[in-house]
Amino acid sequence: MLPAIELEAVTVRYPGTPPAIALQDVTLRLYPGVTLVTGPPGAGKSTLLRVLATLLPPASGEVRYPWGRAATGAALPAGAAAEAPWAVRGLIGYVPQQGRVAGGLTVEAALQYLAAVRAVVDHRGRARALIARWGLSDVRARPLDRVSGGQQRRWLLAQSRLNDPALWILDEPARGLDYDGIRILREELAAYADAAARGEPRYAVLVDSEGRLHDLATAVVEVAAGRVATRPFPPAQPVSAWH
Structure with a gap:
């Protein structure tokens, strides 16, 4: 089996009184291919992507990549060592929702x-x-x-x-693109799915509320109220095709 990116008991809190919990005790495995993250507004999708990009350290839990272990707000197991965020980040590409x-x-x-x-x-x-x-x-x-x-x-x-990131993280990447821009984006994402099918550890994780990229997904993660669940793929109802 190809190596997975693993989140274990990850919790993210934003400052406040009381602190707002954005992700709660998330345990998840992401396998090579194109993973679509879905969920209603405010569910924690962008927070999950920022944690994966090592831009937002969790309050507790840890994230493990095939090439390293990200530092977290919690103590690591005895004998385990966390990589500096920039060392792990060297194999990650990230596009924010509002860059x-x-x-x-x-x-x-x-x-x-x-x-x-x-x-x-x-x-x-x-x-x-x-x-x-x-x-x-x-x-x-x-x-x-x-x-x-x-x-x-x-x-x-x-x-x-x-x-040339091993992990490509995209938050609403199709937003603002014209037809040709979406074509290029789709070709790049399809290359990740093809690489995974060949047994290469290549990961793309994206949020796409406009539905222009859903048909490229090889896995779906649903976020709701700060918790996640992987959905069977292909889903019972087909995801939207690109038009």
Whole structure:
């Protein structure tokens, strides 16, 4: 069996009086392929994705990846060692639901800068390849904050691919994309499903409330009131197809 990403008894609380519980005692295994995270607004879907991306440490519990163990708010078992978040994060690509871009650099220069910071081999070449892949060649020399919202969304997707991530985490990635942008996104996600079918440990986890990517899913996780359940796949009712 292919290795899984494992969450064990993960709880996330947000500050307040009393603290708000966003995830409660979540134990979950994510196998290679494309996992669709579903649930009503406010259920904890984005929180789950941020925990997986090592951007939000849980108050208790732990997250284990095939390539390392993320630090948590709780003590680890005797003899176990947590990796620094950035060490685990090196194989993760993440696109937030509402990503913001900084001004000052061009589309290409901003991508090259991030590639260099992340120690990507041939960072200039990788940036050029992703600009071409995501249809940004015509705006490569424009300031990043002066291109359209759809082009900024493509740029955010491109930056998440810089390290060719083993785990690709996408929060509403289709939002703001045109038909061609969705086509590219679907091709990239399909490559994860194909790799998993070949026995490669490649994971994509996404939230897609618009339903444009549901038919690519190989597994479904349902979040409700901070708790999760895996659903049988294929589900009894087919998920939405792309139109």
